[in-house]
Amino acid sequence: MADPSTRTTATLYPYEKPSALGAPPRTHPVVIVGAGPVGLVLALDLGRKGTPVLILDDQEGAGQGSRAICFAKRTLEICDRLGPGQAMVDKGVVWNLGKVFHGHDKVFEFNLQPEDGHKNPAFINLQQPYFEAFLVDAIRQAQKDGAPIEIRGRNTVTGITPDPDGVTAQIDTPDGAYALRADWLVACDGARSPVRKMMGLGFEGRVFEDNFLIADVRMTADFPTERWFWFEPPFKGGGASALLHKQPDNIWRIDFQLGWDIDRKAELQEDNIRRRVDAMLGQGASYDLEWTSIYTFQCRRMEKFRHDRVIFAGDSAHQVSPFGARGANSGVQDADNLAWKLDLVTKGLAPETLLDSYCEERVHGADENILNSTRSTDFLTPKSDISKVFRNAVLELAKTHAFARPLVNSGRLSVPCAYDGLSLNGPDSLNGPRCTRVGAPCPDAPLAEGFLLDRLNGTFTLLAIDTEAPALEAADGIPIQTLTLSTATDDPSGALRQRYLGKATAALYLIRPDQHVAARWSGATQGDITSALRKATGYET
Structure with missing residues (x-):
């Protein structure tokens, strides 16, 4: 192959x-x-x-x-x-930095992974x-x-x-x-x-009255490897918003917001697509159109x-x-x-x-995801003149005031959800960090050898940090591994302590095969762990 x-x-x-x-x-x-x-x-x-x-x-x-x-x-x-x-x-093209523009002006930039210690x-x-x-x-x-x-x-x-x-x-x-x-x-x-x-x-939900043109363009350009998003872009034909992403093989993804009442067939004609792309890149830009499509926002x-x-x-x-x-x-x-x-x-x-x-x-x-996506779409496409006034006021404030930047929504980027309060969750008996609460996905951490998530092998794991783990047998035949780590010898960066202990001096975590936290304790017996395992596998509801 x-x-x-x-x-x-x-x-x-x-x-x-x-x-x-x-x-x-x-x-x-x-x-x-x-x-x-x-x-x-x-x-x-x-x-x-x-x-x-x-x-x-x-x-x-x-x-x-x-x-x-x-x-x-x-x-x-x-x-x-x-x-x-x-x-x-x-x-792939690795990126952490995004920039948001309003017209010609940069509103602000953001880093999606500001902390180190992730594989x-x-x-x-x-x-x-x-x-x-x-x-x-x-x-x-x-x-x-x-x-x-x-x-x-x-x-x-x-x-x-x-x-x-x-x-x-x-x-x-x-x-x-x-x-x-x-x-x-x-x-x-x-x-x-x-x-x-x-x-x-x-398949119920909401269809938003707007259309977006995707153009995958092959070109050699010196744009940085960042996500660039424009509200009311300054280039003619950019529509109400535009987005630029770099992909492998010198392919660039460009999105143009077209509006609702359009002639799809006409918009997909190569001359019309090139007119929009030329306005963004500048006359004389050399590129090939690799793939084009028009899509409508739907949340269902x-x-x-x-x-x-x-x-x-x-x-x-x-x-x-x-x-x-x-x-x-x-x-x-x-x-x-x-x-x-x-x-x-x-x-x-x-x-x-x-x-x-x-x-x-x-x-x-x-x-x-639907809630975040709906909010993004409503911010991108204000449904009234007054909504647009408020949207643009937020963009103006965000240029110089940090408090307004979280209100700017050019697409809240994907993060995994935590299963807070749901039926498989066991006890949270540790005064530990919120990022590793019961129901949350485990954050990675660098160890003296490798990374933490590499040690979670797709089975249930009892993670013991700075404490001894109780002896375990597979409950109801369900495989479970024990992983014992010491912050003194296995945590050179301190990230394991920061993300899993916080102010606690020791911790036991029961981690599911999908790397979500099923239960955690400052100390637990074999019976405590077996009960949490049974709950996490649907035996106790």
């Missing part, structure tokens, strides 16, 4: 005539519909845990164009655990086809290592029939149709989800993400506007949340009701 760092489109999983044609339906433990970022991450995680998984996709690989381009630190941490994270960072950057820009190609290569390597993962390209799901014990799916291929059974079917098939439509399920979600044996993840379950990079990143977090739960349920190590917590937690995450 070609090096994924040199391609944006490829046949990643070429069609092969299925052996299932003409045979009785075979049952698969997990079937995933859709081989985008979410489906691939979920399959890789499940397969590495030993749960057999089949991916069905109606294409044979990554499509054209950038689509998602901003991948956040939490996504990179998840991919790091699964294998391809470092390759993504090496290929991964705040963001990379990497075209989605690259992201998918790195994941497929990681799946191929996992297959060689024995992971039970199968991908079938040009296998289109045309019908599903759920029942209490699973799902029967009808599949169409170039050589004919066949049927299969799935104990669990996960729909990762995008915002237009055919699976959702086949089940007649709603399903009422619930689990429907018996059918589960929805990513854009099939929820959709947000692109500003803030919350689409693919939140979808990857869906997969991270679902994989360990589905693995335990499939292996009979946790009750089926554990999957209800996937819906609870990721609906919570979707609502947080």
Whole structure:
């Protein structure tokens, strides 16, 4: 297979005539519909845990164009655990700095990762086809290592029939149709989800009356590697706002806000696109148009993400506007949340009701993303003259007054949500830092050897800092590792103490496979830890 760092489109999983044609339906433990970022991450995680998984996709690989381009630190941490994270960072354009302009004037700049001591950057820009190609290569390597993962390209799901014990799916291929059974079917098939439509399920929310033109431009330019956002840009044709991002291979993503009442066909004509790009870059700028599209902001979600044996993840379950990079990143977090739960349920190590917590937690995450995305969109596109006056007053104040800068909203950029107050959470019996409270994702920290998140290996972990860990046995057969660290010898930078102890002198953390804190104590017995583990796996509600 070609090096994924040199391609944006490829046949990643070429069609092969299925052996299932003409045979009785075979049952698969997990079937995933859709081989985008979410489906691939979920399959890789499940397969590495030993749960057999089949991916069905109606294409044979990554499509054209950038689509998602901003991948956040939490996504990179998840991919790091699964294998391809470092390759993504090496290929991607790393950036931490963003600048906001109003007309010709810079309003302010911000640093998304002002503190040191993290293995991964705040963001990379990497075209989605690259992201998918790195994941497929990681799946191929996992297959060689024995992971039970199968991908079938040009296998289109045309019908599903759920029942209490699973799902029967009808599949169409170039050589004919066949049927299969799935104990669990996960729909990762995008915002237009055919699976959702086949089940007649709603997708409620808000469509914003505005259009945005995406232009991916190939050029050599000396712009810095930063996110530049303009309100009321000074260049003619820039619309009400504009955005500029650098990507690998000398590709630059440009977004222009067009307004609602437009002629889409006319706006997508090359002459009109070039007129806008020329105004931004200056007459005589040399570039090639690689990919263009027009999109409309939408913030929607399903009422619930689990429907018996059918589960929805990513854009099939929820959709947000692109500003803030919350689409693919939140979808990857869906997969991270679902994989360990589905693995335990499939292996009979946790009750089926554990999957209800996937819906609870990721609906919570979707609502947080939709709220932030809606606020961003309302700030970008004021709905009245007086709203615009207030918006512009905030921008003017932000030039010289720091208090106004948090009010400027050019897209609140993706961060993982904390599952505060939700049903899997155990006790928080440590007067510790807020960033590592129960329900929060674990922040990274440099150790004397490597980084903390590298030591959290996708199973439950009992982290003991400056204390002895109680002897443990796997409760209900659920694997759990113990990691003992000392701030005297393992914490040269002090970040571990700052982020996990605070004013406490010692701490015990129970950490979930998705690296969220399940419980924490200043001291705990074996019974305390076992009880928290049972709660985190759905046995105690």
